[in-house]
Structures are given as structure tokens and as C-alpha cells.
Amino acid sequence: MxxxxxxxxxxxxxxxxxxxxxxxxxxxxxxxxxxxxxxxxxxxxxxxxxxxxxxxxxxxxxxxxxxxxxxxxxxxxxxxxxxxxxxxxxxxxxxxxxxxxxxxxxxxxxxxxxxxxxxxxxxxxxxxxxxxxxxxxxxxxxxxxxxxxxxxxxxxxxxxxxxxxxxxxxxxxxxxxxxxxxxxxxxxxxxxxxxxxxxxxxxxxxxxxxxxxNFAAEYDRLQRERVAAFSELVEDIRSGVYPEKRHLVGIDEAELRNFLHRLEAER
The missing domain is CATH 3.20.20.60 (Phosphoenolpyruvate-binding domains)
Known part of the structure; x- marks a missing residue:
């Protein structure tokens, strides 16, 4: 330091x-x-x-x-x-x-x-x-x-x-x-x-x-942007736009089939 x-x-x-x-x-x-x-x-x-x-x-x-x-x-x-x-x-x-x-x-x-x-x-x-x-x-x-x-x-x-x-x-x-x-x-x-x-x-x-x-005005602007961003998120979730594939973790198809097979066997 x-x-x-x-x-x-x-x-x-x-x-x-x-x-x-x-x-x-x-x-x-x-x-x-x-x-x-x-x-x-x-x-x-x-x-x-x-x-x-x-x-x-x-x-x-x-x-x-x-x-x-x-x-x-x-x-x-x-x-x-x-x-x-x-x-x-x-x-x-x-x-x-x-x-x-x-x-x-x-x-x-x-x-x-x-x-x-x-x-x-x-x-x-x-x-x-x-x-x-x-x-x-x-x-x-x-x-x-x-x-x-x-x-x-x-x-x-x-x-x-x-x-x-x-x-x-x-x-x-x-x-x-x-x-x-x-x-x-x-x-x-x-x-x-x-x-x-x-x-x-x-x-x-x-x-x-x-x-x-004038930070108070800037805080007001940021709050309006915060509300707008949250509102867009709500709409995206309700419409199915979010999450997209790029937001998710993937799994190999063979591993997925194996998992689903074992899951079915446990039911």
C-alpha cells in the first residue's frame, strides 16, 4: 500500500x-x-x-x-x-x-x-x-x-x-x-x-x-429510470421474453437424457 x-x-x-x-x-x-x-x-x-x-x-x-x-x-x-x-x-x-x-x-x-x-x-x-x-x-x-x-x-x-x-x-x-x-x-x-x-x-x-x-434532481431521474427498468422486467417475465437461452446454464444432451431416465425410475 x-x-x-x-x-x-x-x-x-x-x-x-x-x-x-x-x-x-x-x-x-x-x-x-x-x-x-x-x-x-x-x-x-x-x-x-x-x-x-x-x-x-x-x-x-x-x-x-x-x-x-x-x-x-x-x-x-x-x-x-x-x-x-x-x-x-x-x-x-x-x-x-x-x-x-x-x-x-x-x-x-x-x-x-x-x-x-x-x-x-x-x-x-x-x-x-x-x-x-x-x-x-x-x-x-x-x-x-x-x-x-x-x-x-x-x-x-x-x-x-x-x-x-x-x-x-x-x-x-x-x-x-x-x-x-x-x-x-x-x-x-x-x-x-x-x-x-x-x-x-x-x-x-x-x-x-x-x-x-443538483444531486436531488439526478436522484429523481435515477429513480424514474429504476422504476422504468423494473417495469420492463415485469413485462418481460409475464410475456416470456425473459429469461432467454443466453441467460441459462446448458447441459449436454446425453447427460440430460441420463438424468431424466433416472428421475423417471425414481417416481
Whole structure:
């Protein structure tokens, strides 16, 4: 197998303020392979996607599997899952759990990416799925959360749907890698979901997303073709067109006569 050099946490942090990094949420091996070939720097992945096959598809991408909030309760559970996904090919873990949990993982050398701003799993505390940080008080709360993550030992934090000027100021005043999800170019990483980039979603497209393809229309076309193909198969079976001789396995005539003779004798 060809060896690939993957970026380390130290490599990524060394790029802070020097160039914008790219990041995608991918949920399939096909998307992971496409991200690799396109030169995407970082990928967020479901833990179940990791493994040797994933690394064959995306050997160079820095992978951050998400430890979904609520799937684990104690710090020990988060620790076990974190070590599991790192062994499976992850490079860091996303964690929206408590600072105590993040600190515990950092103490064990596990690279952790936190989350500030709009945190979907905790959106009830900030008014639902809406922008966060639009007032001085709210913006300062985001800043305090960022510093708390930094002090707990996180190396990065996703900052989601925060005014770009606020996000830029926060990014400029933290050593962490700030990953922008709709928070502007003043951060270190631009992060989008592959589903949004590809136009796969049929529901609401977030304001910060940019759609580059219309996969939903292509899926519709493929579904129409799928139904048409199945319908033609049904008709062929009912009319006797399928199967044809070329679809069948043959047998030597002498062997067939011998078989039929023995079958008749057994009746």
C-alpha cells in the first residue's frame, strides 16, 4: 500500500492565520474519496465510516469523527469511544460534552474539537436554530465559551452561525483552530456539509451553504429510470421474453437424457 503523509494537529495549528483550510462533512466512502481527490484538508465523518476501507479511500484527509452528544453519558464512555475511533483511523474527535469530559480526554492526549455558537444539540439554550452572537452580551458569551474550551485543552472549535466580525475577532484571540460553519472567512477553516454542496437535500438549505450541483434532481431521474427498468422486467417475465437461452446454464444432451431416465425410475 502506498504511504501518505497526513497532517497532524501540530501541522494544522501551524497554519493558523496563514491560509484558509477546507472541511467537509462526508457520510459515505464515495464522498470521502471525492473529498480526497479534490484536495479537501479535513473531513468530519460518522464514527462507523472509519476503518481500513475509509483510509484507502481518503488516506490524506484529516478525519474528525463526531462523538454525538447524548450517545455517551460519562467521561469514561467518551474516552472509550474516542480511543476506539482513533484506532480506526480518526485523527481527532468532535465532542460537545462538558469541559470536564474534554479536559479528561486532553489529559490522555486525545485531540478534541469543541463547538461554540449555534450548537444544534444545545440550541434550546440559545433560542433554537438561529444565529448566536448578534448582541454584545451574546457575542461575549461565545468568546467565554471559546476560552473555556481552549483552557480545557481543545485544539479546535467549530463556530457556527455567528456574525463574521465577531467570529474573526474571536479567532484572532485564541490559539485554537476555529472552524467556520457560516461564521465567515475570519476563521481558520471553512466547513460545509457535502449534502449541501452537492444539492442532495430536499429540505431547507442553510443560508451559509453554497450549492454546486443538483444531486436531488439526478436522484429523481435515477429513480424514474429504476422504476422504468423494473417495469420492463415485469413485462418481460409475464410475456416470456425473459429469461432467454443466453441467460441459462446448458447441459449436454446425453447427460440430460441420463438424468431424466433416472428421475423417471425414481417416481
Amino acid at each position: 502506498k504511504k501518505h503523509n497526513r497532517a497532524t494537529v501540530a501541522d494544522l495549528l501551524a497554519l493558523k492565520g496563514k491560509r484558509q483550510l477546507t472541511m467537509l462533512r462526508v457520510t459515505s466512502l464515495e464522498e470521502a474519496e471525492a473529498a480526497e481527490k479534490a484536495g479537501i484538508d479535513m473531513v468530519s465523518v460518522p464514527p462507523a465510516l472509519l476503518g481500513p476501507v475509509f483510509r484507502e479511500a481518503a488516506p490524506s484527509a484529516f478525519a474528525i469523527p463526531g462523538l454525538e452528544y447524548g450517545d455517551h453519558v460519562s467521561a469514561d464512555e467518551y474516552m472509550r469511544e474516542a480511543f476506539k475511533v482513533l484506532k480506526a483511523g480518526g485523527d481527532a474527535v468532535y465532542c460537545a460534552a462538558s469541559l470536564q469530559t474534554i479536559r479528561r480526554m486532553r489529559d490522555e492526549g486525545i485531540p478534541v474539537c469543541g463547538h461554540v455558537g449555534l450548537i444544534p444539540s444545545k440550541a434550546t439554550w440559545t433560542g433554537g436554530f438561529r444565529a448566536v452572537g448578534k448582541t454584545a452580551a451574546s457575542a461575549f458569551d461565545v468568546w467565554r465559551q471559546t476560552k473555556a474550551l481552549e483552557e480545557a485543552g481543545a485544539f479546535a472549535a467549530e463556530i457556527e452561525v455567528v456574525p463574521s466580525d465577531v467570529a474573526a475577532a474571536i479567532s484572532n484571540n485564541t490559539s485554537m483552530l476555529m472552524i467556520s460553519m457560516g461564521a465567515g472567512r475570519g476563521c481558520d477553516v471553512q466547513y460545509l456539509f457535502a449534502d449541501d454542496v452537492l444539492g442532495s437535500n430536499r429540505d431547507h438549505t442553510p443560508r451559509h451553504a453554497k450549492v454546486y450541483r
